Amino acid sequence: MGACSTARRWMLVFAAPLLLNCGGGGSGGGSGGASGENEIGPTDTTAPQVTLTAPVNLAIDLTGTLALGAVATDNIAVTRVEFEVDGLGAGTDDTAPFAASVNTAEYAAGQHVVRARARDAAGNVSAWSAATVKFGGSTSVPAGFTKNERFISGLSQATALAQAPDGRLFIAEQGGAVRVYKAGGLLLQPFVRLAVDASGERGLIGLTLHPNFPATPHVFAHYTVNAGAAGATHNRISRFTAQGDEAMASSELVLVELPPLSAATNHNGGALHFGADGKLYVGVGENADPSKSQDLRSPLGKLLRFNDDGSIPADNPFFAAQQGLARAVWAYGLRNPFSFAVQPLTGRIHINDAGANTWEEINVGVAGANFGWPGSEGPDNVGAGIAAPLFAYRHSDAAPPGSGPGGFFTGFAIAGGTFYPATGVFPAPYHSNYFFADFGRRFIGRLDPANGNAAYAFASISDAPVDMRVGIDGALLVLGRAGVTRISSP
Ligand SMILES: [Ca+2]
Ligand SMILES: [Ca+2]
Structure with a gap:
């Protein structure tokens, strides 16, 4: 439904005789926005996509400095990738390759969830891409506690x-x-x-x-x-x-x-x-x-x-x-x-x-x-x-x-x-x-x-x-x- 209504707004702007596939044309329509006409073009409504590449899901015994990495794409441009550990900010990167690092010693040993999401200039954000991992070491309470x-x-x-x-x-x-x-x-x-x-x-x-x-x-x-x-x-x-x-x-x-x-x-x-x-x-x-x-x-x-x-x-x-x-x-x-x-x-x-x-x-x-x-x-x-x-x-x-x-x-x-x-x-x-x-x-x-x-x-x-x-x-x-x-x- 969202893709369909987005496409209809485009038709009003361009009066283009598009054949609309309401079953899944959202990202295709969004791709069209990158092809030109941006001065009078519609607002970008297509969110980026992101995949967390490091650490890998179910990684264990992570100690010391942990490198975080993600690949992200967008119909126009990814402007930022945010990283989090346990829902708390763990760094941002505005240019590819998207990376950050965390000191695992600042977290209690055991399970943590690392995740990344990407945004574009229009403020669209991707879903989170997450990995459940296990930090090693002997830290028994998080930094700041x-x-x-x-x-x-x-x-x-x-x-x-x-x-x-x-x-x-x-x-x-x-x-x-x-x-x-x-x-x-x-x-x-x-x-x-x-x-x-x-x-x-x-x-x-x-x-x-x-x-x-x-x-x-x-x-x-x-x-x-x-x-x-x-x-x-x-x-x-x-x-x-x-x-x-x-x-x-x-x-x-x-x-x-x-x-x-x-x-x-x-x-x-x-x-x-x-x-x-x-x-x-x-x-x-x-x-x-x-x-x-x-x-x-x-x-x-x-x-x-x-x-x-x-x-x-x-x-x-x-x-x-x-x-x-x-x-x-x-x-x-x-x-x-x-x-x-x-x-x-x-x-x-x-x-x-x-x-x-x-x-x-x-x-x-x-x-x-x-x-x-x-x-x-x-x-x-x-x-x-x-x-x-x-x-x-x-x-x-x-x-x-x-x-x-x-x-x-x-x-x-x-x-x-x-x-x-x-x-x-x-x-x-x-x-x-x-x-x-x-x-x-x-x-x-x-x-x-x-x-x-x-x-x-x-x-x-x-x-x-x-x-x-x-x-x-x-x-x-x-x-x-x-x-x-x-x-x-x-
Ligand atoms: Ca976009
Ligand atoms: Ca029960």
Whole structure:
């Protein structure tokens, strides 16, 4: 249609008796513009074409100075080729041969996307020509960022992190303590110390603050109750009332008692966060019984949704069809949603689901969605009625390495995710990115929503990451088992 209407404008200008092939005559018509009559000629509407020639797609072990190259053509003339790495400018060249270079040491080791596009004097731009490549070396945070791995140290088996508007950090330790970090120090006295069963993946596994905290001084915890009697151990969601830096004595209000756990100590899920709708969402694992994930009568293997008092909203997707706690099910087909994140303002939810054999997943939360476990993992076996992951990465390299979903990202337990806000101290291309971390490989990646959620290596840390959030000062706080790493810009 575009080619056809372009040609019709030409006919008005030249009154030429052209026979128009509306099926694909656009570039042919554009070529005619180069043949003369330019003083009264039409505006050039034909975009250049470009091919990135260096680096080649799926190149690996790129270190040192990397030469970028492109060939570009246009019906009139290419006036500029722009190069980018990860959506950030990496040089321009106005004359052929089109080239630039980047210092790979300024980027975290791992996957990056190099691309080029061309423009002409009329401002037409080509599509991007891109290559997904792997930088080698040992850089663990991009140039322009500062990583402090000892921002907080001395934590014991940490699991979750929350921040109050006054800057205090509330940190859950698996053994049951909620620690408070305030004014540059970790307070010796915990906010509360819960009696938990911390065997395997059990224990204090989730923590969040009321969205109106501290005016509404409620702290929410997800933990495994050590009930003593066989078959009685279960996970619980409770609310505590803060008084200064500690929970008011006897302020625990049990909101939800999840079903008794089996002997399996893994796949408890953990994270809980408030949505933009003011509801409390909780990730619950399938307790190593995959059949629970598809069973809408069970709250296991689900993302649950509650009111802030623990009651179940009547607009939950299965409220009418189910009974009891199953009415809290908001999304299902999950294996072990240990972490998830809510985007500020938009309320978009990304659910990280730790996979079994092949894939780690990032899923977009939608009421009633089925994310497929156990019949589907990652992009495999996504049948009718199953929501495919937004992004998935493999446990080991594809053949060839870097090909297929996830590219060069490999790991074995996605654990930690957070959205960068729409504004903040990080450079603009990082705004609204989704950061995700892998517990096993200890990397932090980012999804770039402005570029189709392309994934780039962002950083790596020494500790095993379990949770992340963007602090009120705009720095990325990565909770590891033993401490907090702060990544700031500059
Ligand atoms: Ca042109
Ligand atoms: Ca899935």
